[in-house]
Amino acid sequence: MSKPSIPQGTRDFSPAEVRKRQYIFNTLRTIFELYGFQPLETPAMENLTTLTGKYGEEGDRLIFKILNNGLHEKKEADKEKLNSEWSKMLEKPFSSPIVTERALRYDLTIPFARYVVMHQNELAFPFRRYQMQPVWRADRPQKGRYREFWQCDADVVGSTSLINEAELLCIYQSAFHNLGLTQVTVKINSRKLLAGIAELCGTPELMMDITIALDKLDKIAWEGVTKELQERGISEAGISHVEKVINVKGNNEEKLYALQEIMKDSVTGMQGINELKQALAYHKELADAAWDSRLEVDVSLARGLNYYTGVIVEVACKAVQMGSIGGGGRYDDLTGLFGLKGLSGVGVSFGIDRIYDVMEELKLFPEQLASGADVLLINFGGENELYALGVLKQLRSAGVSAELYPDVVKFDKQMKYANKRGLQYVILPGDEERQKGMLSLKNFNSGEQKMLSVDECIEIIKKN
């Protein structure tokens, strides 16, 4: 017999971990609902053709594909085809519907776009939805990177208003505030601003190259970026333009003001700046002064996914060495990929596994999440067992979460069980208690024990 194990990059979540994760989910769900977003769930698997080509070349490689069933049952003619397709797959990155036609969900945005197109006639636009489900990526696991992880997304489709951007920024800030996660920075930029930079360089077609190089600024510093820009074919004049842009300092207003001067010859760039200004202006009206996460215009922010077209955001927590804990942006024609033109969308994503890791490292989970039921009834067997069942019923109908030890085993074993479970109270329904119609209630934290009626027990337990 082999040792039991789980696939690389996946995890079991033990009770205490699930409680903490639910705490995050519940916090986010409350906010999403408060902002008027509706819940949506989509299948764990999608047709492979729905996913391929949406995440770039690297993304395609990371899609978990599902092998078709019943390959051995194919007719002989099909098997020849199967063999040749299989050979191709061994030579190069290649997929064939005869071998695999389904794949695990890679993110929540593309399935959402697919859903919107399929249900366009039923939906009231602008459609606001939130979705909290696992996604899978065939990446190599490392710190903060899993092959199965959960995303919580909020998107609005069918509206170009920058109020949406402002609302989503508020959702981020509100969520991190409610989770007690400080030292969070929400970075904001615009793809149009990046396009404007490329225009200024005289090489608008190299926007992606400039973007990718610029994105590495905090890792490889300006010198490294310069080198990379040279390698990617940007002229010296262009590089000096880029340098001017990234050297813009100050608060958000000052930065945008300065960028306006630099960008004045680029229509697209100016558009990006104006959008940022407008989004921030709306945000100012909507934001709560108590939220302490920073909102920072960062022209080096790029975002990998290639469907973004407008404002883009990314969230980082400076207190912990960890990749981004969230990201998002506007995509002008996402549903166009599935044949529905002219619908603009904007959304944000929370990486809840990373948020969990960060909160764990910073010890931000509330203490009381750890415990489960409130009280254990000791099983003394015989008539006492029946007496205990009656008490159990009363406790539960009063809303006290309670359990009876199901087996008649040694007293100290039952007590040890209660202790290990971290329960607050133990009730001893023994001979004496039963005869008096009372209960002994023991508080496990103080060690104090009293003979009480059921109602008194309920009152004390509920008060705690």
Add this chain to the structure above:
RNA sequence: GAGGCUGUAGCUCAGUUGGUUAGAGCAUCAGAUUGUGGUUCUGAGGGUCGUGGGUUCGAUCCCCAUCAGCCUCCCCA
């Protein structure tokens, strides 16, 4: 796709410059204590030293291969 580190009890890890019977802590079980847990004491069980091969009189240790896990780059949540 490239590179680095680590595989010894259920868990976390010692260990042997190659030697007979491989250890500790935690956990588990039993007892001290058959209606009082969390503290303490006593005892017990538990290992193909990741797998395969090589060197050797002898390998958990050295060499090669392989698998798995962790980490870094790339990319991302």
